[in-house]
Amino acid sequence: MGIYERKQREKEQRKIEIVNAARKVFSHKGFNTATMEEIASEAELSPGTLYLYFKNKEELHTSLSIEILKHIADEIQKVVNQDISLEEKIERFGEVFIAVYEYDSSILINLFHLQSGETLQNLSDEVLQQIKTYSAMAHGAMVDVIRDGIQQGVFIQEHPVALADILWASYAGIVLWVDSKRLLNDQKDFVKPTLKTAFKIISKGLKQQ
């Protein structure tokens, strides 16, 4: 491994550390309340250093969403590759969202944040493109499954992209909402069963007949 590659890898590593610190702080405080200084301190770096790796606060925040989009895309692809029925795959997609939620419950809020006009308008074209790409990847795998299902007559006859959107949105939305109810009610045990039920309903609704 040449010196350039090593440096490159160290740089990549440092970036990951920052993202991890950022996730911790953004999760805890939310976008507005979190400060760059806190994130720097969590990453055991100085504020200035963050700006060597990220153009500004917004893009640091966005990188969290990109990271998770990548992760979701990967996990969904794994489900697609499994040797199970299409219906089962649809249900497993839901479990991907649950896993993401359990890893960091604030992350889906970030995803929705990201999509809000306020945020989108302030992003650089480059980052916007990244989001579109990874988003498309994650969706793409879903679309494939659905398209297959339609062709085999297992799923209802609708535009597969629209169906993938619906799947994605309702899964993400439900996780988000159920989580917010948990915040309001301070009880936690209903979260997972409710989500399971939700995914069953959606997948049932998708089926032909």
Add this chain to the structure above:
Amino acid sequence: MGIYERKQREKEQRKIEIVNAARKVFSHKGFNTATMEEIASEAELSPGTLYLYFKNKEELHTSLSIEILKHIADEIQKVVNQDISLEEKIERFGEVFIAVYEYDSSILINLFHLQSGETLQNLSDEVLQQIKTYSAMAHGAMVDVIRDGIQQGVFIQEHPVALADILWASYAGIVLWVDSKRLLNDQKDFVKPTLKTAFKIISKGLKQQ
């Protein structure tokens, strides 16, 4: 009408004007980017005046969500009272969300924002209580329909509160998500058909058999 009542009504009117101005500005700019000065200027008032009617920026913003929660609760109640089948009611609930979305597409984002931990933690108990109340009202009407459906064997056997949550969350989430795709793609005409499909899927998933 006495002088007291007139004054009271004027005051109420003024509050509505402020809320309208706030909606316009928050929609356009989002919570952070919007400034109180802009809102005041939109309402043709001075900044200080806003604070005679709302304790701070946060509560002004929240009042938008409360307003819409009230509206949703009303509309859902209207659907409940209609002389149509339970299945149809479920689908009409979706149309309530579409109507809200068409009235002001940013408003559902507010609702999700509102439920995020970041916001909830900064709210006064009084306002928090209001949110819980209206939220409960809106859900309550849904729960009634679902409970009836379960008893009549039309809907699947699950906890009706959980089902209402799922319904609400997936409807709101889908509207939100589909809207964000519109923002990313700059095309609009797929929004409504996609939503319609979504609601059909959910309501189908709810049904017994």
Add this chain to the structure above:
Amino acid sequence: MGIYERKQREKEQRKIEIVNAARKVFSHKGFNTATMEEIASEAELSPGTLYLYFKNKEELHTSLSIEILKHIADEIQKVVNQDISLEEKIERFGEVFIAVYEYDSSILINLFHLQSGETLQNLSDEVLQQIKTYSAMAHGAMVDVIRDGIQQGVFIQEHPVALADILWASYAGIVLWVDSKRLLNDQKDFVKPTLKTAFKIISKGLKQQ
């Protein structure tokens, strides 16, 4: 009594009510923290009305000091008229300050406030003149006693005006200081004995031999 006199008297009465309310609020909160709205509310009037009687907040605050200066002048005059020895009069002057302090412990702070450059520079000439006048009256009576004492060889040979200043300042300063120690220590019973001792010391120091 003509209608003009009655009106005049009512006006005077209203002014006293405002001053009383102002004293209560300023005592409790201090000059900066107190608001005109609070004072108005305490006086069961509207904010605007205060401005019919006082040019601004500063002058309303100053009027408290003028009021107390008048009061001190009166009380000191009473001591002067008593049929007691000059030495005793000097000690009784101290009791006047104690009485003022017991009536409203914040009032001597006001007096010192008043004399600070910050305040003096913002006062109208008219009010400034009033202060000088009443201040001179209060001092005048002291000066008379001291001048007599000097002539009778009871007090030390110094400029009587200077001695009166010293008397006034040390009495006021001690009351103020001892009160502030009370605030820091949350104990109260040492205040009066300490003051008594203080006055004894001063009056002893004044004496010839």
Add this chain to the structure above:
Amino acid sequence: MGIYERKQREKEQRKIEIVNAARKVFSHKGFNTATMEEIASEAELSPGTLYLYFKNKEELHTSLSIEILKHIADEIQKVVNQDISLEEKIERFGEVFIAVYEYDSSILINLFHLQSGETLQNLSDEVLQQIKTYSAMAHGAMVDVIRDGIQQGVFIQEHPVALADILWASYAGIVLWVDSKRLLNDQKDFVKPTLKTAFKIISKGLKQQ
């Protein structure tokens, strides 16, 4: 000197610069009228920088009083260590206050301000503790002198702490008052002789017989 010490010293230096600027502006304008922007500009810094060194305006202001309390404590200790009679020490204490007054005539006003309830209630516990500490140090030295004097039968038999309070308060109060008369009368030369007389009176009053 290592790099850490240099930085530490620079930081200390910067703090002193800010305090100096603050003293100048607060002296000239008083607490309310002075603005942080003015102080920053006087220190040739930006407003934000002040907040790196002081939590808020109140604590910056208070730091002036703490500084002077320290100074007074030192100077009084020096008097205590001098090889002069106890009576002389008492008179020299007065000169400490005169010197402080001549260094910055507004500073004793700050000290009295500080002790007023309005200010004390808004101070952090930490700062409050500092004030108590330095205050106690300054008083402590006075108390020692007085206690000696009582034991030697030179001073009157009273609680030495109370006597120190009286000494402190009358000295500070007199300086303050005499200064305010200067402001009202626009003449200056009577200040020092009056103060001298005052201290003579007090110290005479303290003496046994």
Add this chain to the structure above:
DNA sequence: TATGAATGAGGTTTCATTCAT
């Protein structure tokens, strides 16, 4: 005379971002 809603200037404070070291 009294009201009290409205004003709007201006203050404190925060914090993303920069840049000399």
Add this chain to the structure above:
DNA sequence: TATGAATGAAACCTCATTCAT
């Protein structure tokens, strides 16, 4: 590359004061 002190713009919010009624 990393630092972290300094920046300074800009936001929120307060409240003394005014003025139409």
